[in-house]
Amino acid sequence: MSVTAASGFAAAGVAAGLKSTGKRDLAIVQNLGPLTAAATVFTTNRCKANPVLWSEQVMSDGVVSAIVLNSGGANCYTGSQGFQTTHATAEAVAERLGVSAGDVIVCSTGLIGDQLDLGKLTAGVRDAAAAIASGDAGSDDAGLAAAEAIMTTDTRAKQAAHVSPAGWTVGGMAKGAGMLAPGLATMLVVITTDAVLDSEQLDTALRRATRVTFDRLDSDGCMSTNDTVSLLASGTSGVVADLDEFTAALTAVCRSLAEQLQADAEGASHDIAIEVVNAFTEDEAVVVGRAVSRSNLFKAAIFGNDPNWGRVLAAVGTTDAVFDPYGIDVAINGVQVCTAGEPDQPRDLVDLAPRAVHVLIDLHAGDQTATILTNDLTHDYVHENSAYSS
CATH class of the missing domain: 3.10.20.340 (ArgJ beta chain, C-terminal domain)
Known part of the structure; x- marks a missing residue:
């Protein structure tokens, strides 16, 4: 049902100590290939968090090997130290997973203006990478753990999946319960597919899907500084997807996630x-x-x-x-x-x-x-x- 529904992906969610509650607060989603194609849509808020600034650079070539996400702090308006923390987190993921730091997207969510504890982040990356290496990281439980780790004021994890008769799958997870207003993307969302598609095709499909789903969700009119929606393709199915069919399936997954976000909006009764x-x-x-x-x-x-x-x-x-x-x-x-x-x-x-x-x-x-x-x-x-x- 989640980000691990598509083959060729591994996920983990761990407690790194970034939250005072002791709950899961760091997740990694790894694309195991053979393809590492990706597309991402970021917030259009001019006040962008350090992870967004970093990830925009990562996306310049349309290649992503892994995404690391943390709750417990937005790492926004934290100066050069905050950007160095983002860079160091990507480096830690790269070292543990054997990939390039330049192919690691970083996402953060939480309070603006507080520095993240780099020691806790790197320890969390170590534990999440170990969980991925354990061999059970492609399971539904692993996907759920990752979805829970990115929650802030959310009361429940948001997951969705679609299995195509053509032989490929789309799966995804999202977080968000407030500051739900569009800017091409909304909240933190990771979507995966095992279809064979290149980054340009993924970008076309993602923008078509977000335009009529996440961009139409406007819970409180407040746009976040960290909004990121990422789509990764592993190509593991070996099936070249029809772009229109894939876009329709992707749109269905995005719509389900958007409706789940709406249903969990902070304090809402309608x-x-x-x-x-x-x-x-x-x-x-x-x-x-x-x-x-x-x-x-x-x-x-x-x-x-x-x-x-x-x-x-x-x-x-x-x-x-x-x-x-x-x-x-x-x-x-x-x-x-x-x-x-x-x-x-x-x-x-x-x-x-x-x-x-x-x-x-x-x-x-x-x-x-x-x-x-x-x-x-x-x-x-x-x-x-x-x-x-x-």
Whole structure:
């Protein structure tokens, strides 16, 4: 089910002592080959963490032999010492696995502004490499251990897989429960495949997949400094994948992971799908959906089980999308509460007791559609993020 679902990969997750809880906090995913092709999409936040700066250099040739990920610290805004820590971590992985440090992606997640303990990192790398060498690193248990090691405020590991009838597999893991907003990539995600594809093909497929999955997840409008989505291909299946079929499978895995991230968003009590239909362009459908998803008034109303559709229209009106302000329809959980900018069915018919909420916005301006995934704004979200570094 996880990052080890595809053949040709090994994984491990260990407790390196970076977290005060004593839980797993360092993971390694190794590509055993014969191919070491890769593609990665990084955050577009201009304030990038040291692991992102390092990994952008690694990806210059599209070759990746391993990925090392830690929770317990973002290694962002930690100066030259922080970059040296990232470099030294890659060197430690390279030495233990017998690969080049220039082919090791480094990912970190946690609090910004704190230095990571290099001694604990290198000891964790040693233990994870030993676990990989033990011979059981391709199992589901090993994949789960790696997925657990990258969790921060997550309450559960996120994993997904797809097996193609053609004979190849895609598997993946993700972490994220807050700061879920798009910038070509979201959170930390590692996806593997044993299909035969080169780095250029992987890049094409990954960008197509993230555009309609992770990029459509906007839990709280906050973009991280560390977001990284990586796709590795081992080629172990020996099957040359059809690119369109592979992209569809990859998109399904990414969508599953994105929905799992949405369902585990910090403090959320409702998972909201905002579907915008009949927009003039797809981009405008995204802009409208995102405007609603980032409306604290709307999100607070959903938390209070209040189907206040006026807040939906108010958010739509902040965009420059093409529409007639008095020609918009809105339905919430199947109840048509607004038609052509006027009240329709009584709002008290809307049942917001279930966790799942569906908002349908019809702009009547074209034939394009997009869906944005978000959550409500709760007391628990405010509490968790006000006490995050304490």
